[in-house]
Amino acid sequence: MAIIVDEKTKVCVQAITGRQGRFHTRQMLDYGTRVVAGTSPGKGGQEVEGVPVYDTVEEAVDKRGATASIIFVPAPFAKDAAFEAIDAKIQVVTIISEHIPVHDAMEIMAFAAQRGVTVVGPNTFGVISPGKCKIGIMPNRIYIPGPVGIAARSGTLSYEIAYQLSSAGLGQSTVVGLGGDRVVGLDFVDCLRMLERDPETKAVVLVGEIGGSAEEEAAEFIKGMTKPVVAYVAGKSAPPGKRMGHAGAIIERGRGTFAGKIDALKQGDAAVAELPSELPALVKQALERV
Template sequence: MSILIDKNTRLIVQGITGRDGSFHASKMKAYGTKVVGGTSPGKAGENVDGIPVFNTVKDAVKETGANTSVIFVPAPFAKDAMMEAADADIKLIVCITEGVPTLDVVTALRFIKEKGACLIGPNCPGLISPDKSLVGIMPTMIFRQGGTGVISRSGTLTYEVVYNLTANGMGQSSAVGVGGDPVVGLYYQELLQMFENDPETDSIALIGEIGGDAEERAAAYIKEHITKPVAVFIAGQSAPPGKQMGHAGAIISSGAGTAAGKIAAFEDAGVPVAKEPSEIPALLKRKR
């Protein structure tokens, strides 16, 4: 099985006529994702690589039965795009756009939850269930279908960990990039629960980074609720306090959010922490 997306996912691409939207719409379609439509106001009736374009998400849902949306619109319009998707009864919204103002995300996320939908991102690479569906910008050639679930705040480190998993004969059930902004949608705890409940996921790789307390909360959740093997890598172990490292959420403030604190929390929960991403496969095999 997989979580969140599979062969039944029916995807629309918001911003499909833009440079990034059109490029990745074709990539997702080529992978086998059912890309049933896209939106671009004022361009209804056109198509991108054979994918029909609609003016609004509601029009797209009505005509195609779409249940998932991926957003490639510029940051100033991302809030409206996320809320439009939720209002059209899209149940999974994936926002790739980076640079979305935090208060915009707060507003959109509240509306999305009220509508009973889920958000991945913003500022994320999306997600993939290998050989089933791709929603986002992940490089498909490194993924193989298998039993390891992957959750990550970092896009690039996701690819490094997945490459090492695949090279060691460990395929993936699903891989989810949650995004590195201070406020995002689904996070560690929700995704850990999904992987725990997925009968075909037999282990979990979690990739965290400095800043915030999400990893500490994930460690506590794993200790109480997760029965499957988990291995972790924390990025930014040498980052000095007060310096942002890559993501808007990756900053140590007032002594909180340090790599040392996160590593200690996972070790207290009995979860091994890799010194390098390449160690993840061996740690998971050892825990099985």
């Protein structure tokens, strides 16, 4: 098992002929992901890294049976790309693109909800079930299969944490990047719900940051979970009113503070790490209790 993606997932790369699309198609193929098609309007009939290119996602679904897509399309055209994937009955749409207008993101999420489609991102590094399938831009070498599910709002910090866990022999079932934007598809609660049901997952690591209320909602959900959750939240020293790199990482009108999130998570019975390097030990302890 695993969540969201596994060895059966067939991936279509939207904007496969671009620099990023081409590079990450190679990386995903190297990882063993079944990249079955790519799209690039007007470039149907070409091949990229041996993967057939189509003009539309519908063709990629009809001819190659794509079930998931990854979007590298630049922000101004990303809404169109996401709607195309959802309309073509793609089940999991991962949006890597950054700087998508938040109104576009709201429209994408409304359409996806209407069609029952899972959206990961935007502004995410993607999702990986180690040893099975990687849809994203994360490095190939830092993950090993195992019992820890990870849901994270930020890319590199989650790489760092996955790497530390892997180095300590703690493998991962699925690692999900929620994305750094204010409006994203999957949130912590969605991930926790799926990881709670996933037989392979024995413990969960939540990597949060200041801004919004996703951690507070997660804390509420954790109260009803049987699996242990270990959390780390970045941004303790962040001043209010400043965007810390991510559009969603901002303390506004007294909301989204570090202290509020830590309090909520502790009340929700999550173990809270003060430093990222404390996570492997806390995860080990949590797994021993299972």
